[in-house]
Amino acid sequence: MSINKEQVKTALSHVLHPVEKNDLVALGMIQDLIVQEKYITFTLEMPEQNDELANDLKKKCEGAVHKFIDREAIVDIQVGLNISKNNGQQKKTPVQPVDGGLLSGVKHIIAVASGKGGVGKSTVAVNLAAALARTGAKVGLMDTDIYGPSIPTMFDLFEAPNITTQKKLIPLEKHGIKMVSMGFLVDANQAMVWRGAMVTSAVQQFMKDVEWGELDYMVMDLPPGTGDIQLTIVQTVPLSGAVIVSTPQNVALDDVRRGVAMFNKVNVPVLGVVENMAYFTPPDMPDKKYHIFGEGGAVKLAEEMNIPVLGEIPLEMPIRESGDKGTPIVIADEHSNAAKAFIATKDKVVTELGKLSGKAPKVEIKFK
Template sequence: MAIQKEQIKTALAHVLHPEKKVDIVSLDMIQDIIVQDKYVSFTLEMPAQNGPLAQELSQRCEGAIHKFIDRDAVIDIQIGINVSQQRQTPPPAPELEPTASPLSGVKNIIAVASGKGGVGKSTVAVNLAAALARNGAKVGLMDADIYGPSIPTMFDLFERPDITVQKKLIPLEKYGIKLVSMGFLVDVNQAMVWRGPMVTSAIKQFMNDVEWGELDFMILDLPPGTGDIQLTIVQSVPLSGAVIISTPQNVALDDVRKGVAMFHKVNVPVLGVIENMAYFSPPDAPQKKYYIFGQGGASRLADELAVPVLGEIPLEQPIRESGDNGKPIVLADQESAAAASFLACSANMQQQLAIRAAQMPKHLSISFTGKSPSAHT
């Protein structure tokens, strides 16, 4: 007997999304069903690039159709990627009047923050941007660390950006990532003496007077800490979410609490914590992991604060060297374990964004055509 379209949805409703614990039909992940006799084709819309998950769900879909409808059905599943926009319009910050229009082409703005300096915030921000770009997304990276900009060094880029006739700054571009940093514009020693309002007005210009164009993701490398400057910046930018960087020591974990509290205060969802320098793997025995600063601190804290851990990054000389040499490890040594750890964090971050987007009204969903997820994960 010929298979009916409605049977397909009923069968696929047995397939649960492993993280959201909801079936994939209710999540609107099944599109474009075509049925012809025993031939079934449909698109599995993935809310983020995640090759292993796409593969797992495809297998379960096939299993469900074979089990509940016809074990001889011939099934053809296309994978679609749909990065959704998840941005909120913030209330005006004391010094800043946010203007929505210059960023209207930017789908997701993600702040990378830490309560403490030197934990690897810039290293993670740069590698997350590189991971997203490597997977085919349009990515921008804004160095909001006015006092200690790292992006010029981490991209080995010390040019001055051009300005359009409308007096808009054209971001520099390297490895397919659009970049803006105070380090491109002024002598950093000068910026060191800037007071809070000058810093926030510079950030305002980075938001409003830069030709960012169409971006799937903008990553914001925040200055370290959770003080007034950080608070004003996060209030003035329409953030989709925040990622907090920590190291495993207990003192650093205390700072994570402060970071989470800061974002809660301004109603920005914390997408998760990334534990940097989590363990050391000796180059001559890369399968070994030495948890020098202790193990499991971030996940205990994440449980306490109800915030996911997005991943662990090893403490490795090549990560530092690639930062100093101007090419993020995700691009400099694409097959390395370090690159894989950043790619996993990026996939988990997108997953968290997607979970939040799924809870938003449907009309905010915007398609994004990336490369096939299987090509990179």
């Protein structure tokens, strides 16, 4: 049986504020309540910052849901600060974590997005991360494509990550890239039934509860599409910029427009478009370029929308094969045309990031 909001409110009305002598629902402290089947999430709005009280109330809320509704319900509570209850101001400020902010040790966070699946978003994310790591930069890769996590396959990593005594997850590491994927934690069939709020909460945990340490770059593989889930993720993460992956067909280009619109809406700079599967070069005719899906579409579109083209990646069998075997092409064969195309894309991404901050990112470059 799925749970409804009224049941949750009734359960939470059993939790009393120790000083106000009233319950949390009556005090208006339960906000943004979302209930999806057995998953419950809301913001506990505190009139003043008091971590001890907030933690105590969180435990009591969870206990009330388990006692009055369902032992198995998943309760996810964010704590917010509502100063207006205190001094008449209208502003709602989220409580900042003690470490100074989410992913505060990460210099640049780059989202890799696409309008639809199968265009090579993960392939680009993985090779971009690998190309950055090759320069000696400290790189993280966060797979938020909960429905189709492909990072485990693309790195041939299927083990569960370790957890520290502080209950923080230690990212897996390969080829100098620290990574976390839902694919490490749940099996794909289980994730298929996840709804928006659960995905957002998982992404928040990937930011809060993972020992990322200091990173120069974090590359995020977003779920394909430009719907509510993607919009929520890009609002949740302090992104530096977005890379949009497309194939050259006109239909795919419409998706790029939607992608650009989504990032504009939340004021995340679009670094540019990567045209994947841009052309095919037969191995025995290295000078030929066959534009199987049409030519120049992404370039025209980028001009029209005033965004840069970050790279054109050829359609090549070794790209898929290396992905399936668990070693990105940039690492498996760094002298191949495909690897060169990804490395050139990385250079352009770094340049565009540099333009944003007004100076080139402070990353030590030590090529092999």
